[in-house]
Amino acid sequence: MKHRLLIALFCLSVFLVPVFGTGLPTNSITEDPIDLCKQILDQKSEPWLQSSKEDLLQQYGEAYNLGENENKYILLESPTLAFDYFQGGSSTIGQSISRDLLIHILEQAIMAPQETTNILAKATISQGIKEYLKAYEIATKYRETQKLNYEEAIQFLDNRFGYSKLNHAVKLNEREVSQSQVLNTDKTTKKILAQLDKIGKRYPTSIPLVNALPIFEEIYQQLTASNIGLAGYQPFREFSAEMQRLNQARINERIRFRSEIRITHPAAGTVWTIPEPVELKWTTAKIDADKTIRFFLVKNDMVVQDLGIFKNEAIKSGIILNRTLPAGDNYKVMGIEQFPANKYHVAKFATAFFSIRKAPRPEKKPAPPPEPEVIVEETVEPEPVETDTTEPEVIPEEAVVVPDPPTETPVSVNPPKKEELPEEKVIAKPVVEEKTDEEPAVTAVKPETEEEIALRNFFDGRSISYTKELVVETENITISLWDHGRQDGDIVSIYLNGEQVVSKHTLTYKKKVYEVKLDNTKPNDLFLYAHNLGRFAPNTVSIEISDGTTSENIILNSDLKSCEAVLINVKQ
Numbered sequence: 001m002k003h004r005l006l007i008a009l010f011c012l013s014v015f016l017v018p019v020f021g022t023g024l025p026t027n028s029i030t031e032d033p034i035d036l037c038k039q040i041l042d043q044k045s046e047p048w049l050q051s052s053k054e055d056l057l058q059q060y061g062e063a064y065n066l067g068e069n070e071n072k073y074i075l076l077e078s079p080t081l082a083f084d085y086f087q088g089g090s091s092t093i094g095q096s097i098s099r100d101l102l103i104h105i106l107e108q109a110i111m112a113p114q115e116t117t118n119i120l121a122k123a124t125i126s127q128g129i130k131e132y133l134k135a136y137e138i139a140t141k142y143r144e145t146q147k148l149n150y151e152e153a154i155q156f157l158d159n160r161f162g163y164s165k166l167n168h169a170v171k172l173n174e175r176e177v178s179q180s181q182v183l184n185t186d187k188t189t190k191k192i193l194a195q196l197d198k199i200g201k202r203y204p205t206s207i208p209l210v211n212a213l214p215i216f217e218e219i220y221q222q223l224t225a226s227n228i229g230l231a232g233y234q235p236f237r238e239f240s241a242e243m244q245r246l247n248q249a250r251i252n253e254r255i256r257f258r259s260e261i262r263i264t265h266p267a268a269g270t271v272w273t274i275p276e277p278v279e280l281k282w283t284t285a286k287i288d289a290d291k292t293i294r295f296f297l298v299k300n301d302m303v304v305q306d307l308g309i310f311k312n313e314a315i316k317s318g319i320i321l322n323r324t325l326p327a328g329d330n331y332k333v334m335g336i337e338q339f340p341a342n343k344y345h346v347a348k349f350a351t352a353f354f355s356i357r358k359a360p361r362p363e364k365k366p367a368p369p370p371e372p373e374v375i376v377e378e379t380v381e382p383e384p385v386e387t388d389t390t391e392p393e394v395i396p397e398e399a400v401v402v403p404d405p406p407t408e409t410p411v412s413v414n415p416p417k418k419e420e421l422p423e424e425k426v427i428a429k430p431v432v433e434e435k436t437d438e439e440p441a442v443t444a445v446k447p448e449t450e451e452e453i454a455l456r457n458f459f460d461g462r463s464i465s466y467t468k469e470l471v472v473e474t475e476n477i478t479i480s481l482w483d484h485g486r487q488d489g490d491i492v493s494i495y496l497n498g499e500q501v502v503s504k505h506t507l508t509y510k511k512k513v514y515e516v517k518l519d520n521t522k523p524n525d526l527f528l529y530a531h532n533l534g535r536f537a538p539n540t541v542s543i544e545i546s547d548g549t550t551s552e553n554i555i556l557n558s559d560l561k562s563c564e565a566v567l568i569n570v571k572q
Contacts, residue, residue, distance in 0.1 A: 031256070031257075033150065033153040033154055033157055033257045033286070034148050034149075034150060034153040036153070036157065037138075037142075037148055037152075037153040037156050037157055038142070038148065040157075040160070041139055041142055041143070041156075045139075045143070047132075047136075047163055048135070048136055048139035048140065048143070053133075053136055056129065056132065056166075057129075060125055060129050060166070065126075066119075066122055066123060066126055069098075069101055070119050070122065070123055071123050071126060071127070072097055072101060072105065072123075073105060073116070073119045073120045073123045074120070074123040074124060074127050075097075075105070075209075075212070075213070075216055076105070076109060076116070076120050076216065076220075076230065077120065077123075077124060077240070077243045077247070078240055078243040078244040078247050079216050079217055079220040079240070080217065080220065080221075080240075080244060081244060081247055081248065081251075095208065095209055096206045096207060096208045096209060096212075097206070097207055097209060097212050098205065098206060098207075099199070099200065099203050099204065099205055099206065099207050100200075100205075102199070102207055102212055102215070103196050103199060103200055106196055106215075106216070106219050107193070107196060109219070109220075109223070109229055109230040110189065110192060110193065110219075110223065110228070110229040110230070111229070113229050113230040113232070113233040113236060114175070114233065116230055116236075117172055117175070117230070117233060117235060117236045117239070118172075118173060118175070120172070120236075120239075121169045121170075121172040121173035121239070122169075122173060124165055124166075124168075124169035124172075124243070125166060125169045125170070125173065127162065127165075128162035128163065128165040128166045128169060129162065129166070130162065131158075131159040131160075131161065131162025131163070132159070132160075132162045132163045132166075134155065134159040134162075135155075135156050135159040135160045135162070135163070138152050138153075138155060138156040139156065149288065150286060150288055150341060151288065151341035154257060154341045154342050155341070157253060157257070158250065158253075158254070158342070161246050161247075161249070161250050164246055165242075165243065165246060168239055168242045168243070169239075171239075172235055172236075172239045175235050188222075188226045188228065189226075189228060189229075192219060192222050192223070195218075195219065199215060203509065204509055210489075254342055254345060255345075257286060257342070258286070258342060258345045258347070259284065259285060259286040259287045259337055259340060259341070259342065259345065259347040260284060260285040260286065260287075260347050260349075261282060261283075261284050261287070261293060261335045261336075261337060261347045261348065261349040262282060262283050262284070262349055263280065263281070263282045263295075263333055263335050263349050263350075263351050264281045264282060264283060265279060265280065265281035265282075266278075266280075266333055266351055266354045267351060267352060267354065268351075268352040268353065268354060269354065270354040270355070271354065271355045271356070271357055272321065272331075272354070272355070272356045272357070273356075273357050273358070273359050274321050274322075274323055274325060274327075274356065274357070274358045274359065275320070275321070275323055275359065276359065277317065277318045277319060277320055278319045278320075278321060279315065279316065279317045279318075279319065280295060280307070280310075280315065280316045280317075280319065280333065281314065281315050282314060282315075282335060282349075283314060284312055284314075284347070286341075287312055287337060287340075287347065288312065288341075289311070289312050289313070290311065290312070291311075291312050291337070291338065291339065292309050292310060292311055292312065292338040292339070293309070293310060293312055293335050293336065293337060293338060294306075294308070294309045294310075294335070294336050294338055295307040295308060295309075295310070295316075295333055295334065295335050295336075296333070296334045296336075296560065297321070297325075297331060297332075297333055298331065298332045298333070298334055298350070299325075299328065299330060299331055300330050301504065301531065302529075302531055303334075303530075303531065303532070303560045304322070304325060305321065305322050305325065306560050306561055307319055307333070309338060321356070325356060326356075327355075327356055327357050327358050328355070328356060329353060329354075329355045330353055331353065331354055331355065331356050332350050332351050332352070332353060332354070333350070333351045334348065334349070334350045334351075335347075335348065335349050335350075336348050462529075462560075462561055462562055462563050463561065463562045463563070464525070464527050464562070464563050464564075464565050465562060465563075465564055465565065466525075466564075466565050466566065466567055467554070467556065467564050467565070467566060468554060468566045468567070469523075469566065469567040469568075469569070470545060470552055470566060470567070470568045470569070471568075471569045471570075471571050472518070472545070472547035472550075472568060472569070472570060472571065473547045473548070473549050473550070473570075473571050474547050474548065474570065475517055475518040475519070475520045475570050476515070476516075476517055476518075476547075476548075477515075477516060477517075477518060477545060477546060477547050477548075477568075478513055478514065478515050478516070478545075478546050478548075479494065479501075479502075479513070479514050479516060479526070479543055479544065479545055479546075480511045480512065480513045480514075480543065480544040480546070481494070481502065481505060481507065481511065481512050481514070481541055481542070481543055482507060482508065482509055482510060482511045482512065482541070482542050483507035483508055483509055483540075483541065483542070484540040484541055484542040484555050489506065489532070490506070490507040490530070490532065490533075490539040490540070490541070491504055491505070491506050491507075491530075491531040491532050491539075492504075492505055492507060492528055492529060492530055492531065492539055492541055492558065493505070493528075493529045493531065494514075494526065494527070494528060494529070494543075495525070495526070495527050495529055496516055496518075496524060496525070496526050497519060497524055497525055498525070501514060501516050502514055504531055507539075507541055511544070518568060518570050519570075520570035520572070523567045523568070523569050524567065524568040524569070524570075525565055525567060526545075526565060526566050526567075526568055527556075527558075527563045527564065527565030527566075528541055528543075528556040528557070528558040528563055528564055528565070529558060529563055530558035530559055530560060530563070533559060533560065538557045538558060538559040539557065539558045539559065540555060540556070540557050541555070541556055541558075542554075542555055543555075543556060545566075545568070554566055
């Protein structure tokens with residue numbers, strides 16, 4: 001039964017390779033992935049039927065189970081495609097590889113090619129079945145509903161190649177493997193093995209695949225040039241040639257169906273004025289309307305504002321620019337596709353340079369001339385005379401005293417109050433209290449202005465948060481930088497008191513040392529500025545700060561909206 005299934009699978013694979021590989025007739029090639037997907041499913045439905053699935057699972061059952069880490073051998077599938085891991089569909093094995101495992105696989109490829117190819121064959125079968133099952137789910141949905149969207153079509157086209165690889169992997173796995181003879185370690189072999197020792201010293205315990213894949217290619221090219229190891233083993237060369245053909249077809253297809261973004265506004269000659277709201281316009285290809293696009297404002301090569309994430313609706317109005325942005329003619333807008341259907345391609349677009357201006361401040365109206373002061377003399381009404389209802393007392397004429405006539409001295413109608421009488425102005429001098437031993441004099445500290453606080457807590461439209469405060473012995477220090485965690489292409493700058501001391505440095509696992517001079521009269525702001533997010537946001541950098549006597553290790557994070565910083569004081 002097993003042999004009959006194997007023969008049937010072989011015949012089916014040979015018959016269907018033109019459909020599921022690269023052999024579609026030129027005149028049937030379509031630029032629409034949905035149409036191509038329907039064409040493939042309508043032409044040959046056998047591999048996507050329930051019975052076909054059951055036969056495949058029965059054929060490739062537990063006999064092809066892999067040992068621990070053996071799935072990583074898939075990286076040898078077509079090593080002449082340096083980034084075949086990303087472009088060839090093997091994304092399920094993780095984004096990094098153990099340094100020791102990488103060295104072990106390469107040693108096996110050099111010293112034991114037959115055993116290595118058997119493990120590789122099982123890894124390819126395992127990977128091929130996973131890809132086939134993904135494509136099968138989409139084919140089943142189409143068969144039931146006769147509907148496909150763009151994302152489903154891309155996934156089907158990408159994963160259908162797993163089915164085409166199975167027959168080649170089966171043939172490689174059926175090779176009888178005798179124990180490999182000890183390889184004659186000639187001069188060339190020793191030289192290649194010496195490179196593996198350097199890899200062990202150069203990298204930490206884990207190596208991102210973006211760094212590991214070029215190592216695979218370099219070693220394999222050296223083996224090919226000398227016709228030794230894996231490259232000298234004929235069954236592997238035949239298998240690798242087929243894998244190269246299928247993976248290259250997959251890559252070419254992805255390129256043909258890749259999504260696109262084009263920003264039509266702003267463009268060269270556009271002028272945005274702060275604080276007026278601004279507008280974005282764009283067009284896309286092969287991006288569904290319900291997908292989103294993220295836009296950034298870039299000044300030279302530096303992201304200065306995250307404009308937002310918007311639905312793919314071709315226009316977005318009412319965007320408010322950061323008021324702290326300086327005027328200039330060196331601004332661009334960059335658009336990036338979010339959650340792409342093709343996980344190996346992200347659509348990006350950057351506009352030409354355009355200008356940002358600041359609206360002139362409204363002129364203050366001159367103050368009106370002061371109106372002439374009108375002095376109104378207050379009239380003093382005589383106090384009412386109290387009338388006495390009692391009969392007046394009769395005074396005899398002899399007792400009446402006639403008062404003297406008034407003098408010539410005028411009497412003020414409204415005499416000023418005592419405190420309002422004109423006196424000589426005296427400017428009081430401040431009283432200086434004498435210092436005593438018991439009560440030292442206190443020096444008043446000028447409070448920070450709002451502008452000073454803003455400069456310390458914001459930079460280029462990004463907020464700055466302080467994670468630590470340090471004290472060093474001297475104003476001359478060194479700072480060492482390296483990538484914390486995954487090495488994923490982070491580009492950063494370091495600013496000290498607002499001045500750039502490290503410019504657009506790409507982080508690696510290797511320390512980069514810089515000398516800086518602190519200001520010993522104040523706390524020094526040292527903060528991390530991210531120019532991109534790498535492949536894994538946020539940007540994270542390990543910093544070692546040393547004054548020659550002691551050192552301190554700090555981890556700082558930064559994204560496109562915020563920066564982390566430390567305060568450094570020089571010991572007095």
